[in-house]
Amino acid sequence: MAKGRRNDSGDAESGRDATPEGGEAPATAVVAAPVKRSARSAPRPAKGAVEDDDEEAGDGEADGEDDEPEAVDAELVDDDAIVGAAEPADDEVVETDEVIEAPASKSEGALTRFDPMAAYLREVQRHPLLTPEATKELAIRFQTTQDPAAAAMLVTSNLRLVVKIAYEYRRAYKNIMDLVQEGNIGLMQAVKRYDPYRGVKLSTYAALWIRAYILRYVINNWRLVKLGTTQVQRKLFFNLRKKRAELQAMGIDPTHAEIAKQLDVPEHEVAEMDVRLASGEKSLDAPVGDADGSSTTRIDLMPATGDGPEALAASEEMQTLLKAKLGEFRVTLEGKEKDLAIFDERLVADEPLTLQELGDRFGISRERVRQLEQRLTTKLRLFLSEELGDATEVL
Structure with missing residues (x-):
């Protein structure tokens, strides 16, 4: 069967299926060219962080064939220092006419497994690419009127770029469709924040957002427990x-x-x-050693973090003894109204009164109340030391 390919003229409508008589041809998906640079993992990519050797799709062209994914320079994965850098120049984007084709059927009559990625590529190919002039016009319209139709056209015309960048990380995360979906979110953020008056192509700016969202998704979903948060x-x-x-x-x-x-x-x-x-x-809930059919799990074998029964019993006994001794000490304060008030309202109260409140009650200054409290605290410490001995050290 014949496959539709991009013609030499670089027409934005090329890449649609060519269907000869007697059968249907599988679609050929055109994907944007590699963008070889790293982005920051925060939702905000650094403006202007485009290296000289970058390859990226222009706004109006379909771009090149996928390279093997390389290790990412995570130094650019930064939550801070994202805004304020200079925008990249327009001539930093290298365009190409190479294409990546969707997988084709082995034979017309053979049963083939449904490939969601191939179906998505065919769907992406239905959306036309935009010229730089059309992209700028739509971006200005969206910036001034917030027209959702203009934003939708800007997003759909750059879906190929998302697929291309997602393919660079297919070794880091096996579910390529998850990466594509996350990259699409980054693309929508780029369209929302794109400034057409800075002289930078939308694809150049969007690639940073797409890569940033994909990187963040990869590191957050590498394992059940996050490996990197700083x-x-x-x-x-x-x-x-x-x-x-x-x-x-x-x-x-x-x-x-x-x-x-x-x-x-x-x-x-x-x-x-x-x-x-x-x-x-x-x-932690997985059974440990299934040879004997034991139902013991890892969490059952972990040491307890709290106090044991003996420690709890000793603590309860000490609290009871302390409460009794405090009652005995209070008896020694009978007839001393101020000391009783300070003891009841300050030293053992769940919600102690302030020094000012006690001072206003007895017509004395805050400083005088503080002096009385300090003297009473010293007397209480000496009393408990005499009654409990070394046990006061654990109180």
Whole structure:
């Protein structure tokens, strides 16, 4: 069967299926060219963080064939320092006419497994690409009127770019459709925040947002437990193994200290991330040893974090004894109205009164109440020391 391919004229409508008589041809999906640079993992990508050797789709053209995904420089995965950088120049985007084709059926009559990615590529191909002039016009219209139709056209015309960038991380996360969906969210954010008056192509700006959302999704879903929540941890997540391989290739022993020096991070962070990457999760509810059919789980074997029965009993006994001794001490204060008030309303009260409130009650200053309280506290400490001895140390 014949496959529709892009013609030499670079027409934006090329890439649709060519259907000869007697059968239908599978669609050929055109995907944007690789964008070889890293983005920040926060939802905000850095403006202007486009390297000189970047390859990326223009607003009005379909772009190139996918390269193997490379290790990401997580130093750019930063929640801060995102706004305020200069926008990249328009000529930093390299365009190409290569295409990536959706998988084709082996034969007309054979049963084939449904491929959601191939179906999505065919759907993406239905949306026309826009010229730079049309893109700018729609962006201005959306910026001034918030017209959802204009935003929808800007998003759908760049869906190929999302697929291309998502394919760069297919080794890091096997479900490519999840990456595409996350990248689409980044694309919508880019359209929402795009400024057409800065002289930067939408595809250049959107690639940063797409990559940032995909990177954030990868690191958040690498395992059930997040591996990196800080900038240093994200940097190590994306670069630790890569840097270790580089040092080994140069004949250098990749110790934690050497890697920390190379990546400019604390050594203990390197050791911690190394352990995280080398180990996996284990369910606490999983049975331990199924040979004898035991129902014991890992959580049953974990030591208790609270006090044991003996400690609880001793603590309860001490509280009872202390309460009794405080009652005996209060008896010694009979006839001393101020001391009784301070003892009841300040020293043992759940919600003690302020010094000012007690001072107003007895017509004395706050400082005088404080002096009386300090004297009473000293007397109480001496009384408990005489009655309880060394047991007062645990109170």
